[in-house]
């Protein structure tokens with residue numbers, strides 16, 4: 001906060017503000033240059049099927065590959081990029097990189113699994129641009145649309161549901177399925193949710209965290225699974241870190257899980273090998 005007392009207070013305040021503003025501007029310029037250099041890439045985290053322990057999907061997560069700072073995580077650039085109108089360009093690079101890898105894994109003889117790319121709510125304002133980018137990425141790398149999915153957070157889906165439903169419907173018509181991400185952290189009206197032609201819900205990590213020790217989290221997760229069933233949707237749990245959490249989710253009939261327990265997000269180059277892994281169920285671990 002500003003040091004408001006004393007005659008010099010105001011100056012100190014504006015100085016601090018000015019410093020922050022110039023840092024933001026510098027970051028914006030760096031992102032622009034990073035975009036020009038094609039520095040935004042995708043890493044991939046597996047989605048594991050509860051019933052079989054097989055990898056049945058991947059989530060693409062943006063990474064900024066810089067010469068001086070190495071791999072920069074999304075927490076350091078997504079919000080800023082949204083603010084400065086650069087998110088579409090970043091998403092395009094992540095999507096194109098994902099399609100390039102899908103093609104590469106196919107060439108290596110890996111079993112194809114769908115890759116889900118995250119989109120921000122802002123990208124739904126300009127759906128023409130988004131749909132155009134998707135078409136061109138698929139075409140460039142000759143990837144079938146059923147191998148690409150999109151994840152949209154619950155809060156962006158519910159910010160303007162009519163618009164989101166329209167875009168999700170157009171995507172579905174193109175053969176691309178969507179998921180609602182971070183479910184439980186937004187405010188879904190069930191009557192609106194049922195109108196979304198989505199394929200699955202991803203239960204937010206914050207609820208998965210406590211399932212093995214908090215009765216409340218366990219009850220919430222059970223309720224989400226039951227609700228998804230009623231709506232004919234699959235459920236994916238994100239942020240699984242322990243075998244106790246995995247055991248709970250398997251027992252409750254959650255369809256898929258994702259988390260550090262199986263794998264952190266990794267570079268595309270190691271995915272073809274990773275896809276062959278079968279994760280044994282929690283009850284068998286260590287026995």
Ligand code: C2E
Pocket residue numbers: 045060061062063073074075078087090091094117118119120151181182205238239240241258259260261265
């Ligand atoms: P998200 O889509 O909910 O992705 C899951 C995040 O949780 C990822 O963080 C992932 O690395 C992390 N995670 C996965 N398993 C675990 C676990 O077991 N424990 C913990 N503690 N974390 C786990 P990441 O890669 O840093 O991404 C953060 C967020 O940034 C994403 O959350 C997503 O909202 C956003 N993001 C990432 N890539 C993109 C993108 O290409 N476009 C847009 N618009 N947003 C993106």
Ligand code: MG
Pocket residue numbers: 059118151181
């Ligand atoms: Mg996601």
Ligand code: MG
Pocket residue numbers: 181182202204238
């Ligand atoms: Mg998520």
Ligand code: MG
Pocket residue numbers: 182204205238
């Ligand atoms: Mg999340």
